[in-house]
Amino acid sequence: MTIVINMRDVVDRKKIRIAARSIREGKLVAFPTETVYGLGADALNENAVKRIFEAKGRPPDNPLIIHIADFTQVYELASEVPEKAKLLAEKFWPGPLTIVLPKSDKVPYATTGGLDTVAIRMPAHEIALALIEESKRPIAAPSANISGKPSPTLAEHVADDFYGKIECIIDGGETKIGVESTVIDLTTDPPMLLRPGGLPLEEIEKVIGKIKIHPAVKGKPVDLAKAPGMKYKHYAPEAQVIVIEGEREKVKEKIKELIKEYKAQGMKVGVMATGDFYEADACFNIGESEEEIAKNLFKALRELDKDGVDIILAEGVEEKGLGLAVMNRLKKAAGYRVLKV
Numbered sequence: 001m002t003i004v005i006n007m008r009d010v011v012d013r014k015k016i017r018i019a020a021r022s023i024r025e026g027k028l029v030a031f032p033t034e035t036v037y038g039l040g041a042d043a044l045n046e047n048a049v050k051r052i053f054e055a056k057g058r059p060p061d062n063p064l065i066i067h068i069a070d071f072t073q074v075y076e077l078a079s080e081v082p083e084k085a086k087l088l089a090e091k092f093w094p095g096p097l098t099i100v101l102p103k104s105d106k107v108p109y110a111t112t113g114g115l116d117t118v119a120i121r122m123p124a125h126e127i128a129l130a131l132i133e134e135s136k137r138p139i140a141a142p143s144a145n146i147s148g149k150p151s152p153t154l155a156e157h158v159a160d161d162f163y164g165k166i167e168c169i170i171d172g173g174e175t176k177i178g179v180e181s182t183v184i185d186l187t188t189d190p191p192m193l194l195r196p197g198g199l200p201l202e203e204i205e206k207v208i209g210k211i212k213i214h215p216a217v218k219g220k221p222v223d224l225a226k227a228p229g230m231k232y233k234h235y236a237p238e239a240q241v242i243v244i245e246g247e248r249e250k251v252k253e254k255i256k257e258l259i260k261e262y263k264a265q266g267m268k269v270g271v272m273a274t275g276d277f278y279e280a281d282a283c284f285n286i287g288e289s290e291e292e293i294a295k296n297l298f299k300a301l302r303e304l305d306k307d308g309v310d311i312i313l314a315e316g317v318e319e320k321g322l323g324l325a326v327m328n329r330l331k332k333a334a335g336y337r338v339l340k341v
Contacts, residue, residue: 096198
């Protein structure tokens with residue numbers, strides 16, 4: 001039995017306490033953050049954390065992010081807190097930034113995917129912060145979707161994957177940013193970007209200086225995943241995705257050409273467009289600004305799947321600002337099937 005708590009209009013602390021009790025009892029609660037919906041459990045309860053992996057079908061070596069509501073909780077979770085972590089937290093928390101630090105002995109290896117590092121963030125969402133505060137627990141929470149599928153930006157997306165399988169879903173409406181947090185590893189010198197996300201890399205570099213980009217961000221395979229989204233296929237709909245990159249007019253012409261080709265083969269074609277409309281079987285306009293595109297990305301993949309398309313042709317965007325996170329997700333969703341024109 002899954003309880004759905006509606007908090008689209010107002011944050012009700014009494015209702016939050018119902019969900020917080022579930023967290024303390026080792027149960028699973030899906031909740032909204034400013035990035036995507038998370039599937040939460042007590043980060044320090046090994047059995048509860050294992051239930052996240054079981055529910056998602058997530059590989060056990062894929063680490064989870066721990067969500068906190070107060071910076072002092074970092075000292076409970078990390079064995080070292082460098083000055084750069086304090087600077088980043090002061091500037092960007094609450095917000096879509098995850099910081100990787102050496103883990104403390106309190107954090108079970110089940111939560112960190114067997115690593116000696118821990119990923120921590122403070123979400124900028126009233127419901128998420130209230131849930132952490134009321135549960136009096138740090139909350140481990142990957143995205144609330146079946147592993148490998150597009151991340152959820154609406155409670156309906158969570159219900160599609162988990163209704164009847166978890167104890168509680170808090171419906172806080174649509175998430176604001178739409179892609180997961182940016183993950184920065186501070187256990188290396190210089191710091192390293194492990195996953196681009198809702199906070200552009202350029203903004204972080206203004207605070208702590210030059211940051212290296214991990215090869216996995218651009219698609220190089222890795223043996224060891226220090227952050228979610230590095231090692232395994234992610235964000236993929238049922239339909240095959242192809243990303244088309246290049247000058248906008250050339251991209252548009254190539255997509256029109258591919259629509260005809262695939263239709264001639266009897267395939268149902270969907271298009272993810274940035275402001276244009278195509279004569280495909282289904283077309284989802286994800287917007288033109290970086291913010292719109294990021295917010296609508298996962299929704300578009302899920303909606304086109306519901307339209308029953310066989311193939312999704314997606315317009316690429318420039319890999320700067322939020323565009324780096326968008327292209328990281330799109331390329332993973334496509335299994336790195338990218339056409340450059």
